[in-house]
Amino acid sequence: MKRKIGIDMDGVLADIEDHMLRAYQRETGILMTRDDIKGKAEEEVIADPELVKKIFHQAGFFRTLPVMDGAIEAVKKLMENYEVYIVSAAMEFPLSLFEKREWLAEHFPFISWRNIIFCGDKSIIDTDYLIDDHCKNLDFCKGKAIMFTAFHNVNKDHHQRINHWNDIHGLLKALETDELVMG
Secondary structure, X not given: OOXXXXXXXXXXXXXXXXXXXXXXXXXXXXXXXXXXXXXXXXXHHOOOHHHXXXXXXXXXXXXXXXXXXXXXXXXHXXXXXXXXXXXXXXXXXXXXXXXXXXXXXXXXXXXXXXXXXXEOOHHHOOOOEEEEOOHHHHOOXXXXXXXXXXXXXXXXXXXXXXXXXXXXXXXXXXXXHHHHHHO
């Protein structure tokens, strides 16, 4: 039986940082770069909750996210040895549910609809590994938590980390080797 991997969308498969920064500039005229937001909490980047709602509730926002560099190839390779599930919180922003499904169909058509989980609270997910950019999801992971580097988590160090999709296969191999040695 293959081990199961849950993979988050926003900030892991989809490059939400750049997209959010461009939307912020369109709304405010203020240019911010990835370096400007590095190490800040999400609520510090866009402090106005109404502006956050306006950006994230905008039709097309989630549908037009760019794919994270290396994600498609890495997921295809993971599927050779693992049962891969896409796990995304899609309830907070109502338009995101349909848009995320359409986005996955375009960029990851090789993932079955049976392997897509849209939820509100990821603590219900029971996979052997969870790749996510948020500690609020990883802290309650039932399997091994793997943190994908994002602007808001660069100062956190209590989970295994990958900085790019190129790093995932080596980390999984190391984790499984450690399990064999310790088990």
